[in-house]
Amino acid sequence: MTDVDYCVVGGGFAGLTAALRLKQAGRSVALLEARDRLGGRTFTEVRADGSWIDRGGAWIGPGQDRISALMNEFGVSSYKQYTDGEAMMVVDGKQHRYEGTIPWTMSPWAAMNLGAVLLELGRMCKSIPLEAPWAAKNAGKWDRISLAQWLNDNVLSKPAHELLETAIAGMYTSAASEVSLLFVLYQMASGGGPGFVLGIKDGAQDARPVGGMGAISRPMAAEIGDWIHLSQPVRRIHQDADGVTVRSDDSTVRARRAIVAVPLAIASQILYEPMLPVDRSFLHQRMPSGSIVKIAAVYDEPFWRADGLTGQSAAPGSPATITIDACTDTGRPGILCVITEGPDARHLGRLDEAERRRTVLAALVERFGDKAGVPLDYVEQNWSVERYSGGGMLSHAPTGVLTQFGHALREPCGRIHWAGTESSAVMCGWVDGAIRSGERAASEVMEHEAVTMAGGRASDR
Ligand SMILES: Cc1cc2nc3c(=O)[nH]c(=O)nc-3n(C[C@H](O)[C@H](O)[C@H](O)COP(=O)(O)OP(=O)(O)OC[C@H]3O[C@@H](n4cnc5c(N)ncnc54)[C@H](O)[C@@H]3O)c2cc1C
Known part of the structure; x- marks a missing residue:
């Protein structure tokens, strides 16, 4: 003892x-x-x-x-995330290269819709009291609906919808239908709004510790x-x-x-x-985590940089949904991080190891060319099967949970x-x-x- x-x-x-x-x-x-x-x-x-x-x-x-x-x-x-060049968005099999946060090249209407929705989300986030999101003026209304329902009602352009669903639901590593809108707004607000959560430069992926x-x-x-x-x-x-x-x-x-x-x-x-106490014990039963597979494909150099690409890409529905440059501060070797979340991650996790690797590398080749298919090293981590994490990245609240049980989050x-x-x-x-x-x-x-x-x-x- x-x-x-x-x-x-x-x-x-x-x-x-x-x-x-x-x-x-x-x-x-x-x-x-x-x-x-x-x-x-x-x-x-x-x-x-x-x-x-x-x-x-x-x-x-x-x-x-x-x-x-x-x-x-x-x-x-710390060192800054590599952002010199163009990011890529893949919609209906077509690649769109763009600079900045919004993929303007996919279609002006989609880009405008996307921009307007991000502004609206930012406005909604501002009304959330961080210490007590359940006390927000619209808490009851927003906790009754899922992120999926809100996106369906508010994002009319299909590519904008796909991009937002991938990016936002991806944060909770779950289907958008699994997460309460109030929880999404609260979590985004806790980081300063959607610009921070979804952004690279000046956002949540701005830099890394050496x-x-x-x-x-x-x-x-x-x-x-x-x-x-x-x-x-x-x-x-x-x-x-x-x-x-x-x-x-x-x-x-x-x-x-x-x-x-x-x-x-x-x-x-x-x-x-x-x-x-009942509310704390019920909170434990009601805040699950989602699924995420994080892969590092290691090459002798970050060849995508020479092609004018940042390495950042999003391809909703692909087995390699998101990629991002994950090189160290020296830029050598080339490390491309692949993140697959939610239902796509569960699907990937069901494949055997060799098939998973083949599927992911094939998706990378489509996006970045043949060099992507022959990494020197390939490291994968499936957080969904980690007993002492229970999934990742974070436990989220489905509809109705934050307003009913949120007060128990910190109460000793x-x-x-x-x-x-x-x-x-x-x-x-x-x-x-x-x-x-x-x-x-x-x-x-x-x-x-x-x-x-x-x-x-x-x-x-
Ligand atoms: C793939 C992935 C990518 C992410 N990317 C980022 C990012 O880029 N930036 C960022 O800021 N955050 C990121 N996150 C989130 C970040 O990692 C977490 O928010 C943070 O690490 C959580 O820390 P924690 O101490 O709260 O919980 P944890 O790190 O989960 O620590 C809990 C600890 O408790 C232990 N434990 C569990 N049960 C028991 C038990 N019964 N007895 C004893 N010990 C127990 C676990 O083993 C673990 O060590 C990411 C997460 C994942 C999974």
Whole structure:
């Protein structure tokens, strides 16, 4: 039995940040992580030539101040995403090359429709109170319909509809019919609006940390040190009047409070004793994650750049739905990232490994030419089959959930506090949101101590 001030469950960015801040504040911590590695939905693979591949979360953008602060703290620099050249949109088998965010070349009507819809989404996002999206003036109306229904009613041009559905539903890695419009607006608003979410330059894919996300999580882990316990899936958390007892298969931690920093979609895999309040426990049953396959095709050089392409492409319905240049700061080797999400990702996942690779490379050849068909290396990560992620990128709310159960997202349940990107009102769904949630949860547990020491009602020790 380990006896500590606080127990943190989960060693993704949320849990690592919570543990780090508690340690820096002089508290003792045990961090229990289910996998044999840290980082959760981020996973940086360092290659023999010194380049790296982010198999999960990778990009950062303006306004993500807490990840910037951590990078400064650990001396990690960033580099800009490669955007010199044209992006590509494939509609009905026809390739359209364009510069900027909107594919004007596909048809003026489609482009105008797309621009108008993005403006409207931005206007709707502005009416969402981030700390309580369920209290927005139109919350009830927007939570009753799915993203699919809203797109059907508001996007008349077929190519604009396809592009928006791919781009927006892609964020939730699900079919547009699975996600509540209110949740979409809230999540977009938490990042500053659709321009940020869908944009590359000045958007959510503006830059990357040199060395990948692992360059940040590794020094965090080093500072937390041997208070981290890997391969310890937490099975049970029991709370009583004096503290919590957290049990994995072969360890037990006794602490004053626990911070649970696992994805909402799998938070109910832990047995809570006594049972959690109904709204929190029902929230666990109602916020699933979607499917995403992320692939890195590695070439000796980024040949698409010489063809005047940024490497960014979108082809709704293709097995390689989205591509983006994922080279390191040196630009060598050439790394093309392929992202396939939602129903297309589930379909891809059902193919055997060789067939999956053949299908994806064939789609790349159609878009980028023969060179794309012969990568030096091919690395794929199917997040849908990751037991301790439960899918990716984030857990989302289907219709009706945010207005009914959203208030339980951050409310502590006795001595159990909640972290994880899904609980962040700012940058919800991104690594930055995970970091914010870890810092908030660390402050919350320490505020309880302060109440105790001031002779307040909370008996903390
Ligand atoms: C393919 C992909 C691409 C993405 N791209 C980006 C991007 O470019 N930029 C960006 O900012 N974000 C991106 N994201 C999202 C980002 O990765 C997540 O928002 C962030 O990593 C979430 O961190 P977290 O700590 O909240 O959760 P997680 O990273 O999921 O951490 C939770 C941890 O809890 C552990 N755990 C689970 N159950 C238990 C248990 N019972 N006991 C103990 N431990 C447990 C898990 O193993 C995991 O380590 C992407 C995600 C994916 C999957």
